[in-house]
Amino acid sequence: MKRCVVGVRRADASAAEGRGQYAPTVWFPSMATMAAVLSEDNRAMLRLIHERKPKSLTELAELTGRQVPNLSRTLRMMEGYGLVAIEKNARETQPIALATEFLVVLD
Numbered sequence: 001m002k003r004c005v006v007g008v009r010r011a012d013a014s015a016a017e018g019r020g021q022y023a024p025t026v027w028f029p030s031m032a033t034m035a036a037v038l039s040e041d042n043r044a045m046l047r048l049i050h051e052r053k054p055k056s057l058t059e060l061a062e063l064t065g066r067q068v069p070n071l072s073r074t075l076r077m078m079e080g081y082g083l084v085a086i087e088k089n090a091r092e093t094q095p096i097a098l099a100t101e102f103l104v105v106l107d
Contacts, residue, residue, distance in 0.1 A: 004083065004099035008034055008106065022105050026081050037081060038102060042074065046083065049097040056092040 007024030008031055028034035045064055054060040057075075061068045075095050078084040085096040 003101040003103055005103045005105060006034060006038070007104070022103070024105050026083070028081070034104070037078065037083070042078065043100070043102075045071075045074070046078075046097045046100050049084070049095050050100050055094055057095065058092075060095060 005024045006026045009027045057068050057071055075084050079086055083099050087094045
């Protein structure tokens with residue numbers, strides 16, 4: 001599992017590109033958004049997905065104690081930031097954690 005470098009970019013900021021190994025690959029619009037997406041519960045869920053590799057959202061719901069609709073919303077949001085991949089099989093939706101370690105770069 002590779003480390004994901006994240007940063008915060010205001011909506012009115014230019015798209016200045018960082019260079020080197022600490023260039024963010026995931027941008028959040030605000031610190032509040034980053035804190036919500038990378039909350040302790042969500043990071044724990046990413047580690048659980050990586051370690052246990054649940055085959056479906058139902059299985060993940062059983063492991064986390066969360067409801068499937070809640071998980072689905074959270075995972076779609078995380079997918080939008082490139083932190084999770086969601087594979088749709090014939091009847092199941094399998095989450096795949098793409099990152100479990102985060103390096104936050106601030107200006």
